[in-house]
Amino acid sequence: MEVVVLVAGAILLVNGRTFQVLIAYVVLSAVVGALGITAALASPATFALFAVATVLKVVLAPLGIVLFVRANPAAADLRPSIPAPGRLLIVIAFALLAKVVTRLPAVATVPMADLVAFVVLCGVGMLIIHRNLLAHMVGLLVLGIGIGFAASMLAPGLPEPIELGTAFDALVATVIGLALVRAIVVHDPLLDVESLRRLRG
Amino acid sequence: MMAWVIAAPLLSAILTIAFRNREARRFARVVLAAIAAALPLSLVGTIDGLSGTFTAIVSVLGFLATVFSTGTFTPDWGVGRAIWSRKSVYFVLLGAFWSAMLLVVLADNFAALWLGISATTLATAFLVGFSGEAAALEAAWKYLVLCSVGIGFALLGIVALAHVAIAAGIDPRLTLSWTAIAGHTTPAAPSLAQLATVLMLVGFATKAGLFPMHAWLPDAHSKAPAPISALLSGVLVSCALYAIMRTLEVGAALGVSPLLHQILVWLGAASVIVAGALMLVQRDLKRMLAYSTVEHAGIVALALGFGGSLGFLAALLHVVGHAFAKSAAFFAAGMVQRDFSTTTLGKLRGLWQRGGSGRLLLAALVALSGMPPFGLFVSELLLVFAGIAAHQWVPLGLGLTGIALAFAAIARNAIEIESGTAKAQGIESSPALEIPRTVEQRIAARLASVASGAIAVALIGALGIAVVPWTSLGTSLLRIAATLESAP
Numbered sequence: 001m002e003v004v005v006l007v008a009g010a011i012l013l014v015n016g017r018t019f020q021v022l023i024a025y026v027v028l029s030a031v032v033g034a035l036g037i038t039a040a041l042a043s044p045a046t047f048a049l050f051a052v053a054t055v056l057k058v059v060l061a062p063l064g065i066v067l068f069v070r071a072n073p074a075a076a077d078l079r080p081s082i083p084a085p086g087r088l089l090i091v092i093a094f095a096l097l098a099k100v101v102t103r104l105p106a107v108a109t110v111p112m113a114d115l116v117a118f119v120v121l122c123g124v125g126m127l128i129i130h131r132n133l134l135a136h137m138v139g140l141l142v143l144g145i146g147i148g149f150a151a152s153m154l155a156p157g158l159p160e161p162i163e164l165g166t167a168f169d170a171l172v173a174t175v176i177g178l179a180l181v182r183a184i185v186v187h188d189p190l191l192d193v194e195s196l197r198r199l200r201g
Numbered sequence: 202m203m204a205w206v207i208a209a210p211l212l213s214a215i216l217t218i219a220f221r222n223r224e225a226r227r228f229a230r231v232v233l234a235a236i237a238a239a240l241p242l243s244l245v246g247t248i249d250g251l252s253g254t255f256t257a258i259v260s261v262l263g264f265l266a267t268v269f270s271t272g273t274f275t276p277d278w279g280v281g282r283a284i285w286s287r288k289s290v291y292f293v294l295l296g297a298f299w300s301a302m303l304l305v306v307l308a309d310n311f312a313a314l315w316l317g318i319s320a321t322t323l324a325t326a327f328l329v330g331f332s333g334e335a336a337a338l339e340a341a342w343k344y345l346v347l348c349s350v351g352i353g354f355a356l357l358g359i360v361a362l363a364h365v366a367i368a369a370g371i372d373p374r375l376t377l378s379w380t381a382i383a384g385h386t387t388p389a390a391p392s393l394a395q396l397a398t399v400l401m402l403v404g405f406a407t408k409a410g411l412f413p414m415h416a417w418l419p420d421a422h423s424k425a426p427a428p429i430s431a432l433l434s435g436v437l438v439s440c441a442l443y444a445i446m447r448t449l450e451v452g453a454a455l456g457v458s459p460l461l462h463q464i465l466v467w468l469g470a471a472s473v474i475v476a477g478a479l480m481l482v483q484r485d486l487k488r489m490l491a492y493s494t495v496e497h498a499g500i501v502a503l504a505l506g507f508g509g510s511l512g513f514l515a516a517l518l519h520v521v522g523h524a525f526a527k528s529a530a531f532f533a534a535g536m537v538q539r540d541f542s543t544t545t546l547g548k549l550r551g552l553w554q555r556g557g558s559g560r561l562l563l564a565a566l567v568a569l570s571g572m573p574p575f576g577l578f579v580s581e582l583l584l585v586f587a588g589i590a591a592h593q594w595v596p597l598g599l600g601l602t603g604i605a606l607a608f609a610a611i612a613r614n615a616i617e618i619e620s621g622t623a624k625a626q627g628i629e630s631s632p633a634l635e636i637p638r639t640v641e642q643r644i645a646a647r648l649a650s651v652a653s654g655a656i657a658v659a660l661i662g663a664l665g666i667a668v669v670p671w672t673s674l675g676t677s678l679l680r681i682a683a684t685l686e687s688a689p
Binding site: 104105106107109110120123124127133136140143144146147150151154155162164165166168169171172173175176177179180183184187196 | 283285312315316319320322323326327330333335338339341342343345346349350353356357359360361363364367376377390392393395396
């Protein structure tokens with residue numbers, strides 16, 4: 001499982017093609033969902049929320065992005081702002097950092113803390129490395145997956161509101177993100193964040 | 202009952218869609234908003250004072266924003282291509298925003314509070330991008346991404362807090378209730394408690410627009426329609442600061458207060474000085490007001506960081522005073538935008554001569570600059586006392602420098618735009634705000650706009666004179682004296 005998460009995270013950060021990144025994202029979310037499913041079985045309500053969040057994250061969000069890219073092929077390039085070797089170095093740094101996190105007294109007792117940290121770092125990394133707004137959407141979704149994963153590891157059987165929270169997080173990123181991207185593509189077909197720099201100072 | 206109170210603004214906005222007649226719809230909108238604003242009165246005695254204060258801010262300003270929106274926009278609204286640029290959708294999103302903020306301040310646990318804060322993003326991202334202009338969409342995107350990351354970290358902190366609470370033996374059903382956590386003074390995992398509360402603090406600080414997580418705020422607040430800017434600056438930032446206050450409450454119970462206070466002090470001092478400096482170079486009225494929000498959020502953070510009952514009192518008074526002053530300023534800026542079709546500072550002159558909008562703006566700017574008799578003067582004075590009592594000389598010095606810079610920026614711009622002869626250069630029609638066409642529409646719009654802004658200004662003035670608990674102030678001053686005497 002660790003290797004799958006590591007490879008998926010590496011593809012998210014290193015690859016610049018939307019479809020390949022989406023496949024890595026779906027694999028990552030499915031693996032993380034499988035690891036956290038025992039926590040979601042605490043009650044029917046928790047499981048229902050977990051199911052809603054999973055459908056949003058694993059099915060609807062990627063499907064929405066795929067349909068959008070088919071209609072706007074110019075937006076398919078995620079436009080990384082760092083060369084490939086640099087991105088690979090960042091992946092290695094994130095993996096090492098995730099291992100270091102487990103030595104912190106605060107999280108030493110948390111199971112799979114390194115994986116949680118790696119997924120969260122990958123989410124943040126996507127926001128920083130890629131210039132395409134679709135990558136930012138995926139980054140937000142990966143961050144949400146990391147938080148959901150953290151919830152299932154830190155406090156299994158959490159109250160339903162936390163599950164609701166992670167589901168809502170996915171909803172916000174998916175619905176608002178896609179709606180705004182659809183409006184922005186009219187002004188910039190490449191969806192390059194560099195074109196969104198009118199407001200400064 | 203609580204659920205109805207929270208849902209009322211959204212339901213009332215949806216209900217008004219059923220009215221076919223335009224005038225009846227406008228009337229229903231205002232009446233239903235008034236009912237929604239009055240409903241929280243039924244909760245008196247069932248919520249604590251802090252929740253009550255913030256509920257009052259949300260309800261009054263939510264109502265005023267609805268009245269202002271009803272007056273500002275005309276029937277031929279909706280030139281943007283996106284679905285959210287439609288008038289009915291605007292009011293539904295405004296209702297949803299108002300309901301979400303009520304959820305934040307009426308929740309009794311962090312999970313519901315977080316949901317409320319997250320729901321505000323859902324509603325306001327579209328409202329920020331309302332005009333459909335490229336710059337507004339850019340602002341909406343920045344807002345979505347930065348705030349989602351911020352509140353994502355807050356959720357991570359809340360999850361860690363749940364772990365701490367469960368380990369401390371708190372009833373699993375109450376793991377995220379601040380009252381339940383405050384009842385347990387012995388944390389089971391102090392280092393994790395520290396990490397949890399710091400993550401929550403940083404996450405909520407992002408939504409409050411504190412430096413260095415403030416990048417989204419000036420864009421979003423300046424590009425949104427004026428009533429939404431008023432709510433974003435006056436109420437949403439207040440709700441985020443409320444979340445910080447609750448985090449501090451839990452932090453105190455978990456024994457991690459000193460760290461949280463230190464973080465707040467430095468975030469606050471940096472916010473005040475950076476925002477004060479940036480206000481000096483702004484050339485757009487709404488953008489300057491947006492940076493002023495960063496400055497005032499910084500003042501509140503600084504006061505909370507100084508700690509003690511004096512710091513808390515200063516913070517609370519400042520939140521209330523700022524909410525009304527900033528809302529009034531944005532209402533006035535909206536009227537100026539409608540009259541001049543611009544908010545560029547170099548193009549605005551002689552606003553005093555224009556009557557309503559110019560004078561309302563001046564009153565709001567004077568209040569924001571911290572001049573007496575407005576409430577912000579009292580809270581800033583209390584901030585100084587709290588800083589002295591806490592012996593935090595460097596952050597206090599930085600904060601006062603920032604306040605002075607902000608004062609200079611506001612004073613210079615207020616004099617520039619209020620004096621001289623009225624003129625408007627390079628006017629271009631704004632797609633977001635249309636000029637009412639008939640005489641009746643113009644009168645009704647002006648009345649609604651001036652009334653909502655004037656009420657807000659009157660409330661700030663009243664806060665400075667009547668609502669400020671002068672007896673508490675006296676007690677606090679005595680406490681400072683005692684603290685200073687006992688200081689080594």
